[in-house]
Amino acid sequence: xxxxxxxxxxxxxxxxxxxxxxxxxxxxxxxxxxxxxxxxxxxxxxxxxxxxxxxxxxxxxxxxxxxxxxxxxxxxxxxxxxxxxxxxxxxxxxxxxxxxxxxxxxxxxxxxxxxxxxxxxxxxxxxxxxxxxxxxxxxxxxxxxxxxxxxxxxxxxxxxxxxxxxxxxxxxxxxxxxxxxxxxxxxxxxxxxxxxxxxxxxxxxxxxxxxxx
Amino acid sequence: xxxxxxxxxxxxxxxxxxxxxxxxxxxxxxxxxxxxxxxxxxxxxxxxxxxxxxxxxxxxxxxxxxxxxxxxxxxxxxxxxxxxxxxxxxxxxxxxxxxxxxxxxxxxxxxxxxxxxxxxxxxxxxxxxxxxxxxxxxxxxxxxxxxxxxxxxxxxxxxxxxxxxxxxxxxxxxxxxxxxxxxxxxxxxxxxxxxxxxxxxxxxxxxxxxxxxxxxxxxxxxxxxxxxxxxxxxxxxxxxxxxxxxxxxxxxxxxxxxxxxxxxxxxxxxxxxxxxxxxxxxxxxxxxxxxxxxxxxxxxxxxxxxxxxxxxxxxxxxxxxxxxxxxxxxxxxxxxxxxxxxxxxxxxxxxxxxxxxxxxxxxxxxxxxxxxxxxxxxxxxxxxxxxxxxxxxxxxxxxxxxxxxxxxxxxxxxxxxxxxxxxxxxxxxxxxxxxxxxxxxxxxxxxxxxxxxxxxxxxxxxxxxxxxxxxxxxxxxxxxxxxxxxxxxxxxxxxxxxxxxxxxxxxxxxxxxxxxxxxxxxxxxxxxxxxxxxxxxxxxxxxxxxxxxxxxxxxxxxxxxxxxxxxxxxxxxxxxxxxxxxxxxxxxxxxxxxxxxxxxxxxxxxxxxxxxxxxxxxxxxxxxxxxxxxxxxxxxxxxxxxxxxxxxxxxxxxxxxxxxx
Numbered sequence: 070x071x072x073x074x075x076x077x078x079x080x081x082x083x084x085x086x087x088x089x090x091x092x093x094x095x096x097x098x099x100x101x102x103x104x105x106x107x108x109x110x111x112x113x114x115x116x117x118x119x120x121x122x123x124x125x126x127x128x129x130x131x132x133x134x135x136x137x138x139x140x141x142x143x144x145x146x147x148x149x150x151x152x153x154x155x156x157x158x159x160x161x162x163x164x165x166x167x168x169x170x171x172x173x174x175x176x177x178x179x180x181x182x183x184x185x186x187x188x189x190x191x192x193x194x195x196x197x198x199x200x201x202x203x204x205x206x207x208x209x210x211x212x213x214x215x216x217x218x219x220x221x222x223x224x225x226x227x228x229x230x231x232x233x234x235x236x237x238x239x240x241x242x243x244x245x246x247x248x249x250x251x252x253x254x255x256x257x258x259x260x261x262x263x264x265x266x267x268x269x270x271x272x273x274x275x276x277x278x279x280x281x282x
Numbered sequence: 283x284x285x286x287x288x289x290x291x292x293x294x295x296x297x298x299x300x301x302x303x304x305x306x307x308x309x310x311x312x313x314x315x316x317x318x319x320x321x322x323x324x325x326x327x328x329x330x331x332x333x334x335x336x337x338x339x340x341x342x343x344x345x346x347x348x349x350x351x352x353x354x355x356x357x358x359x360x361x362x363x364x365x366x367x368x369x370x371x372x373x374x375x376x377x378x379x380x381x382x383x384x385x386x387x388x389x390x391x392x393x394x395x396x397x398x399x400x401x402x403x404x405x406x407x408x409x410x411x412x413x414x415x416x417x418x419x420x421x422x423x424x425x426x427x428x429x430x431x432x433x434x435x436x437x438x439x440x441x442x443x444x445x446x447x448x449x450x451x452x453x454x455x456x457x458x459x460x461x462x463x464x465x466x467x468x469x470x471x472x473x474x475x476x477x478x479x480x481x482x483x484x485x486x487x488x489x490x491x492x493x494x495x496x497x498x499x500x501x502x503x504x505x506x507x508x509x510x511x512x513x514x515x516x517x518x519x520x521x522x523x524x525x526x527x528x529x530x531x532x533x534x535x536x537x538x539x540x541x542x543x544x545x546x547x548x549x550x551x552x553x554x555x556x557x558x559x560x561x562x563x564x565x566x567x568x569x570x571x572x573x574x575x576x577x578x579x580x581x582x583x584x585x586x587x588x589x590x591x592x593x594x595x596x597x598x599x600x601x602x603x604x605x606x607x608x609x610x611x612x613x614x615x616x617x618x619x620x621x622x623x624x625x626x627x628x629x630x631x632x633x634x635x636x637x638x639x640x641x642x643x644x645x646x647x648x649x650x651x652x653x654x655x656x657x658x659x660x661x662x663x664x665x666x667x668x669x670x671x672x673x674x675x676x677x678x679x680x681x682x683x684x685x686x687x688x689x690x691x692x693x694x695x696x697x698x699x700x701x702x703x704x705x706x707x708x709x710x711x712x713x714x715x716x717x718x719x720x721x722x723x724x725x726x727x728x729x730x731x732x733x734x735x736x737x738x739x740x741x742x743x744x745x746x747x748x749x750x751x752x753x754x755x756x757x758x759x760x761x762x763x764x765x766x767x768x769x770x771x772x773x774x775x776x777x778x779x780x781x782x783x784x785x786x787x788x789x790x791x792x793x794x795x796x797x798x799x800x801x802x803x804x805x806x807x808x809x810x811x812x813x814x815x816x817x818x819x820x821x822x823x824x825x826x827x828x829x830x831x832x833x834x835x836x837x838x839x840x841x842x843x844x845x846x847x848x849x850x851x852x853x854x855x856x857x858x859x860x861x862x863x864x865x866x867x868x869x870x871x872x873x874x875x876x877x878x879x880x881x882x883x884x885x886x887x888x889x890x891x892x893x894x895x896x897x898x899x900x901x902x903x904x905x906x907x908x909x910x911x912x913x914x915x916x917x918x919x920x921x922x923x924x925x926x927x928x929x930x931x932x933x934x935x936x937x938x939x940x941x942x943x
Contacts, residue, residue, distance in 0.1 A: 158924070181942040205931035209924050217923070 074114050074234065077107045078196045081230060082172070085203045088223065089164040092154055097219045098142045104226045105134020111233040138222060146215055156212040167206060175199040193234050200227030283340050286353065289324030290402055292316055297398035301391040313394020314378040317401055321371030324405055328367060331360035332781055339411065353409040357785025358550070361625050362543050363408045365632040366536045370401045372760035376640050377528035379756030380647060393433055399426040400532065407540045413462035420458060423540065424451040427533060431525040443524035450517035454507025461500040494552045501548040502561070509541025510595040512569040513897040519576065522588035527643020530584060534591040535636030539628050542598050546621065550789040554606040556707055562603030563711050567718040570596025574725040575866035578859040579893030582652045583642045586733055587635065590678065593722055594631045597693065598624045600715045604696050611705045618783055618793035619696035619800055625782035627689035630771055634677035634686060637764040641671035644753045644761065645737060649746040654736045655854040656746060661738035663750040666758045668738045670765035675734045677768040679727040683811035684768050688775030688804055693719055695800055725862060732858040741849040776804045869896065
């Protein structure tokens, strides 16, 4: 069982690197969807007996992260008529270099944090932290509002990964809170993108600086 | 207790109800009515606590964090609460008449909403027993009074005054925030709630041991800024004149006393060091002298009154300083008399200062003129306002047998006692306090005789003063009641002092017995002056009896040959006070620009008198300096979401790395 969890975690790392290296927004959204489906499996692994709660969480997560969020994002991408490129401030190869550095830092940090419980793979903390860092990096360096939403989702995936494995006991509470947060965030962002596009004819977050003071 | 809960509920419900009706009259009737009713309800338990020293407590079923959510009235609270509620109620009646002519110009709901909130907040400040509740009431008081000050918000000067008030008040509250949120430590016992319940509500938090001196300094700055302590009281001369007059009366008569209340609480709860007393005496003396010097240099009546409020706050702080010294040197007589003098003066000042503000508001209402040098001869046109203003002015000058005399006498006696005790370290401060007291009393007499003379006596200096008319009954009645209280408080001064000493007795054992000789001295003074005035009255009656049946002619005084004097050759306020004001140029700034007559046929000559507020200018310079230095930080404000997220991420990573290092 442990190996399956680790497999998902490695998959998380790889998709993160793809996110950093690609220039297509569509691919980014698909990667986040992959991450979501993989994460949705996590609550099911390591169960002694089958109970309805993890099943529901897993199903809801898969539905939201794997289907609804990508659908919403693709739809807003279409309706806003934006070029399908990420338009980063930091180039793709530099982003990948950052990814490697972030991975190193995460492993170092993860080594200093005690493993949160028995049966938790030691890979978990570094990977979760790495995912959070990548999410923040995407938010900071990508120009499009859509890619910022992607960044928030990646960030949330990192938190979810940690919560799903480490906090088996108080899962429901944590997860429902997080899901609700993100759902609202995507919802609002979807509307905001649509509106911004209609009002300003662009959805580049860097050109929204007129609100400064 | 149930009455007290009803009092708070009346204020809060009244505040909301005043917002509902569309009609101006209904809204102001509800608002003012709720204030008056709430004050009456609150006065009953407050007055009872004055007689029964242990008081009572009311605990909310919904406790805020770090506290019990409890209100309680003990003697000290009651001493502040009784005059506060009485004044708030009277000012509400006055305010209804004062704002009546605003009908059609603005809605009546908001001012009365904030007035009732202010009333509830002040009641809360005087009775709150845990730090968070106190802070909550304090902020509610600051904000509601800000909105009341800015009622005439179309006027730029009013908005500026409101801004200054808000900044000063928030600066002070910042210190209180630190003081109230220091977990455990010494603050809850200051409010008198050091029981097991509070300890349990603090949960697992370990009390921080803070030196008592730090608590005193935090309280001094936090509460002192509200009390008008120099140089933190810069807001006072700005905000008081800007507010509608009934609000000025509450601000000056009640709200600045909350600062005195807070400092008194700290001094009673903690063991004072001698340097606390010296600090208080120095600052109090400086505030008093600056205040009265500022009052001499003003040209507007309400501004003069505001500066004089500062002077009186300074006198109360002098009393607190003497009391703190008495406690520090273990001389309970000085402690009891010093605190007692501050309390008695607080009561008296509340009465005559709010009456003065109401009178000034009445003149403003009738003439629309703020500047004293455009008024004159108002007494004949507004006899009730003039007579009540005169009573209050006599009271504030400290003339016997009125209330002001009694409180200043107690303060003086306290200083004399400190001077005569063989305790080293007490004599020089007492002497300084006595000197400051006497100086202020003299200068206040000059300021108020000038103000009354220029505004109410003589001939009108302009059109506006000529067409002055007496105010409506709703405004006259509160003024008459307050005017009756001024001599009454003088006659009842021994009782007031005894009540104050009884309130202090839990903190200073045997305060009543220690102060008994002074109470007797006050009684004697009252009797002597009573006899003197009876004699005077008798002589007047005798004169009238002797003149009866004889031919009495009245005519104008000899006018030195000027057949047709104009109103402009009268003394103005600035010319009246000029010799005294000139002595304080160093404090109030250069006052005059003189244009000398020139040539064989001089065409123009003049003298323009202005006094600057050096404290305010100092603060403005300081803020300008800070602003310029912080300009560099503007570069951090990029206005781009990306960069802000980067800041957040960098901070989080840095904190994490720091924590795990």
